[in-house]
Amino acid sequence: MAAFELYQPDSIKGAVDLLGKFGKDGWAVAGGNDSLDWFKDRIKRPKYVVDLSGIGELRGIRETSDGGVEIGALTTLTEVERSPLIQQRYKVLADAAGRVASPQIRNSGTIGGNVCQDARCWYYRYGVNCYRAGGNRCYADTPEGQNREHCLWGADRCVAVSPSDTAPAFVALDAKMVVVGPKGERVVPAEEFFIGPNVEITRMTVLEKGDVLTAIRLPAEWSGARGYFEKVADRQTWDFPLVNIAAAMVVSGAAGGEKIDKIRIAAGAVQCVPRRLTAVEAVVTGQPKSAETASLAGQSAVRGATPLNFNHFKIPLLQNLVTRAIRDA
Amino acid sequence: MADDNDGRGYPEPRFDIPTSRATSRRQFIKGVIASGAAVSSAGYLFTIAGCSREQGAARGIERMLTLNVNGKMKVVDVLPNETLAMTLRYKLGLTGTKLGCDRGECGACTVLIDDVAHYSCSTLTHAVRSRAITTIEGLEGPNGELHPVQQAMIDELGPQCGFCTPGQIMSAVALLKANPKPTRDEARHSLSGNLCRCGAYDHYLNAVMRAAGSGENVSRA
Numbered sequence: 001m002a003a004f005e006l007y008q009p010d011s012i013k014g015a016v017d018l019l020g021k022f023g024k025d026g027w028a029v030a031g032g033n034d035s036l037d038w039f040k041d042r043i044k045r046p047k048y049v050v051d052l053s054g055i056g057e058l059r060g061i062r063e064t065s066d067g068g069v070e071i072g073a074l075t076t077l078t079e080v081e082r083s084p085l086i087q088q089r090y091k092v093l094a095d096a097a098g099r100v101a102s103p104q105i106r107n108s109g110t111i112g113g114n115v116c117q118d119a120r121c122w123y124y125r126y127g128v129n130c131y132r133a134g135g136n137r138c139y140a141d142t143p144e145g146q147n148r149e150h151c152l153w154g155a156d157r158c159v160a161v162s163p164s165d166t167a168p169a170f171v172a173l174d175a176k177m178v179v180v181g182p183k184g185e186r187v188v189p190a191e192e193f194f195i196g197p198n199v200e201i202t203r204m205t206v207l208e209k210g211d212v213l214t215a216i217r218l219p220a221e222w223s224g225a226r227g228y229f230e231k232v233a234d235r236q237t238w239d240f241p242l243v244n245i246a247a248a249m250v251v252s253g254a255a256g257g258e259k260i261d262k263i264r265i266a267a268g269a270v271q272c273v274p275r276r277l278t279a280v281e282a283v284v285t286g287q288p289k290s291a292e293t294a295s296l297a298g299q300s301a302v303r304g305a306t307p308l309n310f311n312h313f314k315i316p317l318l319q320n321l322v323t324r325a326i327r328d329a
Numbered sequence: 330m331a332d333d334n335d336g337r338g339y340p341e342p343r344f345d346i347p348t349s350r351a352t353s354r355r356q357f358i359k360g361v362i363a364s365g366a367a368v369s370s371a372g373y374l375f376t377i378a379g380c381s382r383e384q385g386a387a388r389g390i391e392r393m394l395t396l397n398v399n400g401k402m403k404v405v406d407v408l409p410n411e412t413l414a415m416t417l418r419y420k421l422g423l424t425g426t427k428l429g430c431d432r433g434e435c436g437a438c439t440v441l442i443d444d445v446a447h448y449s450c451s452t453l454t455h456a457v458r459s460r461a462i463t464t465i466e467g468l469e470g471p472n473g474e475l476h477p478v479q480q481a482m483i484d485e486l487g488p489q490c491g492f493c494t495p496g497q498i499m500s501a502v503a504l505l506k507a508n509p510k511p512t513r514d515e516a517r518h519s520l521s522g523n524l525c526r527c528g529a530y531d532h533y534l535n536a537v538m539r540a541a542g543s544g545e546n547v548s549r550a
Contacts, residue, residue, distance in 0.1 A: 005389040006409035006455055029453070033433055036451050039410065040431065048389070049409070053456045078445075102522030103500070104439060104448045237521040238434060 001039045004049045012057060012180055012214055015050055020182040020210040022048040028212060030074055030113040033105055043127040058214055061085055067220030073112025073213045080111050090218050092227025092246050096169040099229065102237045112213045115167050116205055119160035120240050121150065131157040131201050141308060149242065152305040152314055154271040158197040159308060161269045162204065165231055167194060168246035168274040171266035173222045181211040194273035204272065222248045228329035230321055243314055244268040245321040249329045251289055258289040265325060267318055277301050277322065284326055291327060298323035394458045398423070399467030413449035413457060414438045417464055425465035425495050436523030439496035440464050446503035446522070465495040468502065478502050481540035489527035497523045501537045510541055
């Protein structure tokens with residue numbers, strides 16, 4: 001690991017001041033699972049590292065006055081997974097948090113870090129000078145490029161995907177991300193928090209240097225909704241998703257004759273951002289929760305998918321996951 | 330061949346092979362770490378996965394810190410970019426904690442931080458200064474007796490090569506602290522962050538179930 005100076009502020013203000021001062025040379029670390037890999041490989045070499053882990057006000061899960069729940073960004077994935085509040089009201093998020101990486105990583109990895117993690121494209125991680133790294137070519141989207149894990153939508157020079165398991169759950173729950181920066185606090189809807197290469201190719205979120213994600217707010221509107229999360233990966237632990245699916249659904253009627261009143265559904269690892277499947281939402285809203293609806297939903301989910309050389313398999317995979325989400329939620 | 334030159338134009342290398350091994354590799358490493366120049370020389374010896382020592386002027390955090398390791402307070406000089414695994418192994422000589430991948434992908438470096446399993450290779454030492462750290466060495470009883478999980482590992486022939494075993498044991502101990510009577514599936518889930526390249530997973534699970542005192546759940550498929 002290259003040398004850096006370490007700072008351990010104990011307040012959000014202290015962290016934002018430090019990161020604002022250091023600018024491009026600064027780096028914020030929470031759980032460290034993603035950051036330390038970059039540092040050990042000496043690909044990212046910040047001069048100043050700001051360790052957020054001592055900031056108490058960034059921890060914890062609390063109810064908000066409007067009936068929602070706020071999760072501090074430094075809350076670990078294990079805490080989110082096991083929180084009775086999250087399990088009861090936002091099951092899709094508890095399930096998603098429990099499927100991240102391995103137990104030890106969930107014990108140290110934070111919810112904020114999980115949504116802010118960088119792309120896992122192996123060319124980018126190898127340290128080549130690709131578009132995402134500020135260069136002028138893509139190594140994955142070439143005739144020989146190994147792009148089995150890459151995107152179906154939204155390719156724009158870069159074909160990397162959103163690697164997070166909890167990000168699609170936050171999009172499905174219409175969460176709001178609280179960001180504090182040098183200019184103060186702003187609240188960004190989860191859908192707008194993640195950005196594709198067409199917006200800014202070297203970042204995956206709206207966070208700029210000096211910004212800190214401090215909390216994630218879950219709205220009362222989706223409290224108690226049915227949740228469905230499923231992740232398919234090459235291995236059952238550690239691995240990043242090949243495709244994951246997160247849905248929040250409100251249904252009415254008796255078992256057997258249920259109708260889908262309201263739904264939000266998002267897929268991860270198919271685009272650079274968690275992909276909200278608005279076509280599916282339009283197809284199933286107001287429809288009976290039946291096998292036919294689920295099948296139609298699956299078909300509508302994959303419309304317009306543009307596979308690369310080695311990721312065609314993601315199309316039927318996404319189709320089946322959406323079908324199951326609608327059928328089994 | 331007595332001739333130094335075998336016709337290839339350069340002499341055969343000569344290795345000085347000792348006839349008896351007075352010191353094991355482990356003793357040697359521990360000796361180096363424990364010796365007076367320990368901290369500085371250890372840094373140069375173990376630069377493989379190590380930390381760059383080119384440090385700027387002291388700003389930011391204080392490098393000297395007190396760590397609570399296995400119930401003892403240890404004063405250590407820790408670099409800002411030093412991981413807990415490096416501190417434990419190369420500053421404190423606690424070599425029971427293994428470094429496998431050094432990337433949070435294998436679990437050999439698992440230790441307990443406040444009784445919860447963590448990868449020490451992916452933890453900055455400075456981030457855990459006020460926490461209680463337990464390594465495999467800390468499981469030892471007051472008279473040197475093995476921890477029940479360690480004894481169960483022996484009884485069930487848990488390990489094969491043994492390199493991942495300290496990490497597996499720490500994960501099992503963390504599980505049993507939180508859930509003294511786990512099901513086999515819960516144990517499997519809790520140990521899912523530890524790789525075993527020998528594939529001795531079922532043996533490890535047998536040992537965990539034996540340590541949990543639920544012998545009836547032990548199955549030898």
